[in-house]
Structure formats: structure tokens, C-alpha cells
Amino acid sequence: MPKHTHLHRRKGSNSYYFRAKVPVDLQEHYRKQEITYSLRTSDHKKALELVRGAAVKLDQEFAEIRRQRDAKPIQTLSxxxxxxxxxxxxxxxxxxxxxxxxxxxxxxxxxxxxxxxxxxxxxxxxxxxxxxxxxxxxxxxxxxxxxxxxxxxxxxxxxx
Incomplete structure (x- = not known):
């Protein structure tokens, strides 16, 4: 079975979970070191689809937070x-x-x-x-x- 870095299963549970480490530079924003939540499925194929989408969304969220944090204020407008x-x-x-x-x-x-x-x-x-x-x-x-x-x-x- 193909694996994904963020796809996990807890002991004693049939459900799959999304689990990702919060980058060090964003831990202050999230106030935690890891993001974990249930994908609400026990089907491995469905879990792989869901975890891929969730990983892309999270990467986009990280990029947006960094962009907003690092944005320089506009001094002049044309x-x-x-x-x-x-x-x-x-x-x-x-x-x-x-x-x-x-x-x-x-x-x-x-x-x-x-x-x-x-x-x-x-x-x-x-x-x-x-x-x-x-x-x-x-x-x-x-x-x-x-x-x-x-x-x-x-x-x-x-x-x-």
C-alpha cells in the first residue's frame, strides 16, 4: 500500500488521521507544534485522497501566513x-x-x-x-x- 507522510492511524482505531508538524517559525502563530485531526474514514484509498488535499491546503496556509507576516507596508500608491x-x-x-x-x-x-x-x-x-x-x-x-x-x-x- 502506498504511504503518505501525513497519514497516520492510532492504535485501537480504524480511522485515519492527518498529522503534520508545524514549522518552527509558525509555532508562535499556531501555538502548537503539531496539527492532528481525523480524516473520518477507515478506507485507505479515501484516506490517501483526503490526506493529499489536506497537505496541499496546509502548505498553502503556511505560505499565506508567512506572506502576511513578512509583508512590507506600502509607502506610496501609484x-x-x-x-x-x-x-x-x-x-x-x-x-x-x-x-x-x-x-x-x-x-x-x-x-x-x-x-x-x-x-x-x-x-x-x-x-x-x-x-x-x-x-x-x-x-x-x-x-x-x-x-x-x-x-x-x-x-x-x-x-x-
């Missing part, structure tokens, strides 16, 4: 990066707005029915919509949709 972030925010706000409107949570004057505003200073009115240019040369228009706060196409934006 104009293109800023425009991209603005578009993502606008899209998110508009999607949430559409969901609220479709759910009927907006009053006819545009303010939320279910949320009381403590003072006019804390109130944020709905943002106006201006359409993006709907031209074939503007990939942003098709990606974001027909509505955005931006009034220009960012397809020609150049990094600083």
Missing part, C-alpha cells in the same frame, strides 16, 4: 492603484445600495427607514451616481457596470 481602489470602493458602495433598495429598506426620500440618525453631522446622504463612459475602449466600464461615481475612463491611467 495613481493607477489609487484609481483601482476608488473603483472597488465605489462598486462596493453601489452594490450595498442596490441590495438595500431591492430589499425595500429605503424610504422615498432616499434615507434608510431602519436606521435613525443621531445628528445631522453624522448623517451621510446617498452619494450621487454618474455613469462611466460606455465605450468599447473603456474596460473599466464593463467591469464595474454602468454606474460609478467616476466620470472618466481609467483605461489609459499610467503609474507614477
Amino acid at each position: 495613481k493607477m492603484e489609487m484609481d483601482r481602489l476608488v473603483l472597488m470602493l465605489e462598486h462596493s458602495v453601489l452594490s450595498a445600495d442596490d441590495e438595500l433598495r431591492m430589499a425595500g429598506s429605503y424610504a422615498p426620500n432616499g434615507w434608510l427607514k431602519d436606521h435613525a440618525v443621531a445628528s445631522p453631522e453624522t448623517a451621510v446622504p446617498p452619494l450621487p451616481r454618474r455613469s462611466l463612459p460606455a465605450s468599447p475602449s473603456c474596460p473599466v466600464a464593463s467591469a464595474v457596470g454602468p454606474w460609478s461615481f467616476s466620470s472618466r475612463c481609467l483605461s489609459g491611467a499610467q503609474p507614477n
